[in-house]
Amino acid sequence: MKKLRIAIVGSSGYTGGELFRILLHHPAAEVTAITSERSAGKPITDIFPHLAKLTDLVCESLDPERIAKKADVAFLALPHVTAQEAGYQFHKLGVKVVDLSADYRLSDPAVYEKWYEHCHQYPDLLKSAVYGLPELHRNDIKKASLIANPGCYPTSAILGLSPLLRNKAVDHRTIVVDSKSGVSGAGRSPALPYHYPEANEAFMAYKIGTHRHTPEIEQELSILAGEQVTLNFTPHLVPMNRGILTTIYANMTGKADTGALHRIYDEFYRNEPFVRVLPLGQFPNVRNVRGSNFCDIGVYADPRTGRAVVVTAIDNLVKGASGQAVQNMNIMMGFEETAGLRFAALFP
Amino acid sequence: MKKLRIAIVGSSGYTGGELFRILLHHPAAEVTAITSERSAGKPITDIFPHLAKLTDLVCESLDPERIAKKADVAFLALPHVTAQEAGYQFHKLGVKVVDLSADYRLSDPAVYEKWYEHCHQYPDLLKSAVYGLPELHRNDIKKASLIANPGCYPTSAILGLSPLLRNKAVDHRTIVVDSKSGVSGAGRSPALPYHYPEANEAFMAYKIGTHRHTPEIEQELSILAGEQVTLNFTPHLVPMNRGILTTIYANMTGKADTGALHRIYDEFYRNEPFVRVLPLGQFPNVRNVRGSNFCDIGVYADPRTGRAVVVTAIDNLVKGASGQAVQNMNIMMGFEETAGLRFAALFP
């Protein structure tokens, strides 16, 4: 059987490396091209020594025409703005695209421009892009040719809130999303806040009220709620490599009953291969999803305050990025959705 | 000058060791007795090798009468329930008490009984106990003979919320307190959740809606608000040794103006030696208070949602326990409030 040919575009960051790791074990796809401007001509193992003896691929510069000849699908692991153009070029050349940047996630170009401070060059392509959260948009993903892979924080927040909003179980004006992420979420470029002695034994909130993942979360929740959702989203930096834990608060519209709340989640996610609603009374820990494509969810209805408290855990580089990208590819290409993705977390 | 004589009762845990470290440098007090049932007869350096060459003290068992002869003040670093009796005995013997347990914090014995599942044996003494948060109760602390030293989470939450409630700047029915603590907060007894490979590269929420610090936070905020405050409090475990970062959300009663919000905090804490309201636009990081008695605070008024977002950082073992205990002792004994406490954080 001929395998699907994959290009990883922008391979030197953590999501690029993670795509490679995951695709190594994919039964029906194989990486045939990788690009990195800075490392063009060098083996990928120069950037990622952990891949030694597993691949001989050599990085090349980003030339869409050349790459289109050797790849059926391009994963874009580029910075935002840069991905706009690459997405457009590959799409034009008939290469399917899974874009891991933010460039095709916000359906309204004005919202994109406001939060990313760049205008969008390809509003038509943007219109046809599908927001790649399989649990919400599986049918659209099947027909997509350009998928906007969700951000890490949005994945954790939207999966946590979808059952509540779909069931009108909470007042959407009362939502607070408090997220905590490992440091790999900041990327691979060294900078003082991520310098080991500064980030270790440290904990802080950042970009309070202004983080760019806010409109993405609100866009998807507004669709579910049927009206504009505006909420508080606060990201924090945790001294660990991987993982996002998101704690969500919202006033319940009905009685605060944890059993009933749990049933809502159970039903909503019953058939989802990568969402694990934990048994009543249990709450997630990022260590249980480390390196895996699972999203773990725990819920509590507080009778004292009438609020729902929902906690979700994902690996920011897997379900929050590269794993979900492969899940999207699987759906789009008609593969088994779980192909190459049913590996366990690395614990401890 | 004769120094004040101090007994540390229950010295084998982290708060006991931290009391020792701090009091080593106190200009007017010195540790003259330390108790530990398990290590009676052994030098304190058996339990705390980092104190070698700094002290020759030997642990003894807890005999209030014997200790009363060599100590003017007793710091109780005992488990709750146990501290009830010790507090009573020392008080009867005329020894001033700073109790680091929860036993004398909740003024209503019924609330204590409900949350701690033990009844209170000394309701009269409880009535005379003072809740030792200097920023709120300095005058009462001056006259106290038994001080209930606040919990670590409550210190971080109450200091974050006091200016808002005193100024009626938020709707007290909308408060969400999301706290994140280093692992030393769980104490020094080994258990699976704190076993290194389980707690490292991990992050979780725990005791959602049921943590025993909840009534303590609500008690103090209710006094400030002039009516019963009920709120959501969610603690989380962070893979670091020390520090609590607390993120607080509440709906503002007036316009969401960060400048005005900042002024409220600035005024409220202007003369406080251990609260640092950070410059506008800056937010705290636990690394900047590690090992110090400071509480750092940053604020943001979100114009999109009308909510105040307040972030506080303390060292759970210092301002959240042993440092605050020494601060309380200083006030109670008429010393300079900052005596022995103006040391800088250990960074990095």
Next chain:
Amino acid sequence: MKKLRIAIVGSSGYTGGELFRILLHHPAAEVTAITSERSAGKPITDIFPHLAKLTDLVCESLDPERIAKKADVAFLALPHVTAQEAGYQFHKLGVKVVDLSADYRLSDPAVYEKWYEHCHQYPDLLKSAVYGLPELHRNDIKKASLIANPGCYPTSAILGLSPLLRNKAVDHRTIVVDSKSGVSGAGRSPALPYHYPEANEAFMAYKIGTHRHTPEIEQELSILAGEQVTLNFTPHLVPMNRGILTTIYANMTGKADTGALHRIYDEFYRNEPFVRVLPLGQFPNVRNVRGSNFCDIGVYADPRTGRAVVVTAIDNLVKGASGQAVQNMNIMMGFEETAGLRFAALFP
């Protein structure tokens, strides 16, 4: 094709969990039984929540006869001494055994008795056991029915020293082995030295001159050297979950030439699927083998002192335990040696 049926005996520790994780992806084997005395009757996911949605297996107590009916191979992840009996029983019942404990590693029962302070009940079986380091004993492993899976430290030390001793490139009386291990090497039972706040931001040497892995290292090196090797082995505890880095020193018999030294390693390991001799001038980092079955090696010949410095890195739970156990099973059962084991490290 009918898959090989596997029993994991003693499944509640880290090596048990890791065996499960690895075997999930094995093309020709599947876990059909797991034992845990304390968790008998409970699903394995109670002990290892990270395996949820990947298995429904329930733990059972250790009854060799019952297990022999549903398993072709038993992996023993039991404490030493306990494994002696289990190994014997399974062997008698015709079940192939891979023993991850130390019980069948030391060919001389007297040496076992001296270091483990228990006598060996089955010296005959011990005689037939094969020391399961594939790079040295592949042919014997093929014919084995009971394999003694090497210890984590010995794997890192022996792989680092074998090319030197086989080639008589160093004076075996001058060997110093300085090893550094992540905390998972200490197992999953909570104890004060591994309590998070004690092990984090900490680093120490332990069991200097007395660690039980010493005779195991010396046994294998003595075979290679053709005479009794006695050396210094010092283990250290590193604040990380996984990984062993071993730094080895020995006086070279000839000229200290790094190029020549590198060629010795290159030749020795050229055809080994799981040993990666790094390019000249590069040295290993445990992060590049985390979660993988690789052993990375870097070498330096110091012209100033005439000593060889060799550095090896493995994941103590994979190449140092469960991964190597599966590699041994593959060889013993006639499978492709790399079956189920060619996964990449989880980086970062």
Next chain:
Amino acid sequence: MKKLRIAIVGSSGYTGGELFRILLHHPAAEVTAITSERSAGKPITDIFPHLAKLTDLVCESLDPERIAKKADVAFLALPHVTAQEAGYQFHKLGVKVVDLSADYRLSDPAVYEKWYEHCHQYPDLLKSAVYGLPELHRNDIKKASLIANPGCYPTSAILGLSPLLRNKAVDHRTIVVDSKSGVSGAGRSPALPYHYPEANEAFMAYKIGTHRHTPEIEQELSILAGEQVTLNFTPHLVPMNRGILTTIYANMTGKADTGALHRIYDEFYRNEPFVRVLPLGQFPNVRNVRGSNFCDIGVYADPRTGRAVVVTAIDNLVKGASGQAVQNMNIMMGFEETAGLRFAALFP
């Protein structure tokens, strides 16, 4: 009493911040000037927010003449080469100098040039500089006007080896020094190897056989041995903020008797205020010296191999840099040697 006036030259790195933290509590000295080219005109709290409310000092650019007017002693926390000139200038202006760089440590300019690849501009001043290890050179330090503060690794190695060499207890041709350092040792400038996700859950050796601290260690040991010592020194990077643990191996000239070995250390360091020879059978852990000026030492004589194994632990930023610098200043200025330095480690 007028306090000694201190200038910290080059204040933006970790040793600069640490000097500030320590000197805050010094009874007889105070910081009156701090320089930082990049932050000139800004308050020091911009660089070190943990010092807020403890100082109002503002950074200035390095102008020796201006600084000489307000400082009696200058601590140089500059990169090597740069410190040569600054040391010379301050010395000429009659300001006493404690240089934390390597520029005045190697008494032979040719050795400096070989290892640092720059020639030394001030060989005469170099000749008069004193190597500031108080345990070896206390009398020279008393009379010094320019002190070369030892490197962090050399402090840990030399203190570990001095008693052995002074007593001719080991063969100096057999010394192996295997050191492990926390990441703050690499300084405060972000770079990929110290980027949190690269340095966390990682462990590696680096600069094997070529680290610049090698000649410094050999210089001091050669003086003690009375002949040229050449040894192996291998540094490693540990995922923690602070601390160096050094494990030393050497062949004993006499019988390997741990009791006798321990007595040698006990005698050698009996009167040293900052060296703690641990009780027989105990070994150091960096956590017990974190933030303190102590060096902890444990020893073992291996009867199997005839080697001495010595383990030392220091805080690389305190006894390995800023604390030792203050200790040197105390000696040089005729203060109590322990003034401002008898603080306990921060544990946990």
